[in-house]
Amino acid sequence: MKDIIRIGNGQGFWGDSIDAPVRLAKDGPLDYLTLDYLAEVTLSIMQRQKLKNPKAGFAHDFLDLIKRILPEISEKGLKVITNAGGVNPQSCRNELIQLAKSSDSDMKIGVIQGDDIFPTLAELRTKGVTFENMDTGDSFDSIADNVYSANVYINSITIAEALEKGAQIVLAGRVSDPGLALGPCIYEFGWNSDNYDLLAAGTLAGHITECGAQCTGGNYSRWQDVPDLAGVGYPIIEMQPNGEFCITKHDNSGGLVNRETIGEQVLYEMGDPNHYISPDVCVDFTSFKLNDLGHNKVAITNVAGLIPTDTYKVSISYFAGYKASGQLTISGPNAYEKAQLTAEIIWKRLKNSGVTYQDTSTEYLGLSSCHRDINPVPSQINEVVLRLGVKDANKDNVNRFGKEIAPVITSGPPGITGFSGGRPKAQEIVAYWPALIPKELVHTTVDVI
Amino acid sequence: MKIQLNQIAHARSGDKGAHSNVGLMFKSKQLYEWAKSHITTDLVKVHFQSIAKGAIVRYEMDNLLALNFILRDSLGGGGSESLINDAQGKTHGQALLLMEVDLPDNLVQFVNKK
Numbered sequence: 057m058k059d060i061i062r063i064g065n066g067q068g069f070w071g072d073s074i075d076a077p078v079r080l081a082k083d084g085p086l087d088y089l090t091l092d093y094l095a096e097v098t099l100s101i102m103q104r105q106k107l108k109n110p111k112a113g114f115a116h117d118f119l120d121l122i123k124r125i126l127p128e129i130s131e132k133g134l135k136v137i138t139n140a141g142g143v144n145p146q147s148c149r150n151e152l153i154q155l156a157k158s159s160d161s162d163m164k165i166g167v168i169q170g171d172d173i174f175p176t177l178a179e180l181r182t183k184g185v186t187f188e189n190m191d192t193g194d195s196f197d198s199i200a201d202n203v204y205s206a207n208v209y210i211n212s213i214t215i216a217e218a219l220e221k222g223a224q225i226v227l228a229g230r231v232s233d234p235g236l237a238l239g240p241c242i243y244e245f246g247w248n249s250d251n252y253d254l255l256a257a258g259t260l261a262g263h264i265t266e267c268g269a270q271c272t273g274g275n276y277s278r279w280q281d282v283p284d285l286a287g288v289g290y291p292i293i294e295m296q297p298n299g300e301f302c303i304t305k306h307d308n309s310g311g312l313v314n315r316e317t318i319g320e321q322v323l324y325e326m327g328d329p330n331h332y333i334s335p336d337v338c339v340d341f342t343s344f345k346l347n348d349l350g351h352n353k354v355a356i357t358n359v360a361g362l363i364p365t366d367t368y369k370v371s372i373s374y375f376a377g378y379k380a381s382g383q384l385t386i387s388g389p390n391a392y393e394k395a396q397l398t399a400e401i402i403w404k405r406l407k408n409s410g411v412t413y414q415d416t417s418t419e420y421l422g423l424s425s426c427h428r429d430i431n432p433v434p435s436q437i438n439e440v441v442l443r444l445g446v447k448d449a450n451k452d453n454v455n456r457f458g459k460e461i462a463p464v465i466t467s468g469p470p471g472i473t474g475f476s477g478g479r480p481k482a483q484e485i486v487a488y489w490p491a492l493i494p495k496e497l498v499h500t501t502v503d504v505i
Numbered sequence: 506m507k508i509q510l511n512q513i514a515h516a517r518s519g520d521k522g523a524h525s526n527v528g529l530m531f532k533s534k535q536l537y538e539w540a541k542s543h544i545t546t547d548l549v550k551v552h553f554q555s556i557a558k559g560a561i562v563r564y565e566m567d568n569l570l571a572l573n574f575i576l577r578d579s580l581g582g583g584g585s586e587s588l589i590n591d592a593q594g595k596t597h598g599q600a601l602l603l604m605e606v607d608l609p610d611n612l613v614q615f616v617n618k619k
Binding site: 096097191275276277278315316319320321322323324325326327328329330341342343344345346376379381415416417419421425426427428429430431443445446447485486487488490 | 511514515516517518519520521522523526528530532552553554555556564565566567568569570571573575581582584585586588589590591596598599600602603617
């Protein structure tokens with residue numbers, strides 16, 4: 057057994073830096089590279105791509121990345137674990153095999169399936185799964201006809217199993233984000249599924265690193281203290297068999313790892329810290345000890361875990377109507393007053409034309425869109441961006457809004473500009489519906505070729 | 506001494522469905538113990554009255570010297586359903602750091618200079 061394994065996370069979300077994972081793979085020692093490509097509604101986009109083209113439905117960016125780090129995988133033994141498989145990991149693997157062949161290398165690629173329950177939703181409902189919204193308690197009936205995708209957050213044992221079978225790249229769909237890091241720990245150290253403290257340690261480590269540079273100096277309150285954010289290093293877990301671990305980054309990289317950069321990220325998207333529920337374990341985030349070792353290294357010990365729940369979380373996406381937003385820049389004397397009048401004019405014209413909306417928004421970017429009334433509006437402002445939005449089930453009404461933005465430039469108060477890119481058009485709202493499913497009804501498979 | 510929380514605390518925020526969370530972390534145990542008794546849910550409710558439509562829930566994390574606040578119904582519906590600029594509550598941490606508080610003299614030594 058290894059004394060320590062190094063797991064770097066090079067992708068916090070689909071759209072994160074394309075160079076960061078390459079630097080992680082090449083600029084220092086690394087055993088595993090984890091990559092998170094899935095946000096809550098990303099799978100719905102992929103599901104619809106797959107409907108149009110049976111070969112689509114995964115994160116294409118991932119293929120471009122593998123091209124760049126192929127030598128590290130085939131020659132240096134770096135293993136890659138990712139949810140880039142989306143709703144079509146098999147197709148993603150086929151593309152990877154072609155890619156490897158064209159470079160005369162040979163890779164073993166594992167595919168984890170069983171998270172995608174979209175095709176069996178009706179059958180599962182007849183078995184008594186209600187899929188009621190776990191946040192609001194609303195009945196699934198209200199969205200049943202509008203579902204785009206349904207994926208279970210499956211456990212990390214599946215990742216360990218793929219590694220056990222020799223996979224150099226593990227392609228999953230909806231595994232939990234921290235699970236990408238926990239999987240290799242289970243495999244390397246033989247952690248048992250009932251050793252909750254160890255599973256909790258791996259899950260906490262994965263939670264800290266899952267958003268990439270957000271634990272190495274990005275989005276940090278004391279941003280003035282962070283050196284070289286342009287060259288920020290992405291995080292690396294140094295995990296030991298006993299569940300004690302450090303978070304660090306490559307020596308030559310920018311950014312900062314200290315008690316506060318790690319602590320802030322521990323708090324990110326935190327609910328009840330006493331019960332952080334993952335598919336593998338419940339983590340007690342009030343348990344661990346954090347020790348800043350200096351030199352961009354923080355040690356974490358004494359993580360406590362509790363027995364996991366008997367359900368998995370299901371991430372369901374569904375069609376929920378249309379929305380559009382448009383903006384204008386208003387400048388000059390009394391810019392704020394003019395912006396308020398501009399908003400009033402646009403809403404009045406829409407009302408006069410007989411159009412109504414489920415919901416609207418009026419925001420003043422640069423003044424109060426983020427923090428509302430917390431700070432008073434300054435007496436002198438140079439310019440402000442007026443941002444208006446509408447939402448409705450009726451697509452025509454939403455598009456009607458888009459036609460009422462530009463006219464105000466010549467028929468409203470003076471000093472208005474910044475209308476470009478054409479009329480705002482109605483966009484589909486793909487909404488998120490979290491639910492639960494009994495674990496025994498989810499059947500995962502792992503195959504490696 | 507009147508100060509902004511920004512001078513004594515770290516914060517990070519994100520979304521939890523239609524709600525946001527704001528973690529507030531301190532560098533010293535003294536500041537954290539003071540915050541536990543002074544940064545109450547009532548105070549946070551008033552601070553965020555134009556943002557959070559629902560209740561404020563607070564959790565304590567003694568190991569991290571941190572408080573975690575849940576701001577219920579603070580995202581205009583949340584996720585892709587929301588029309589507002591900050592639909593994920595990314596900026597709510599910075600908003601909490603704008604809070605003005607009266608810090609007792611014995612804790613002034615912990616205030617950041619800039």
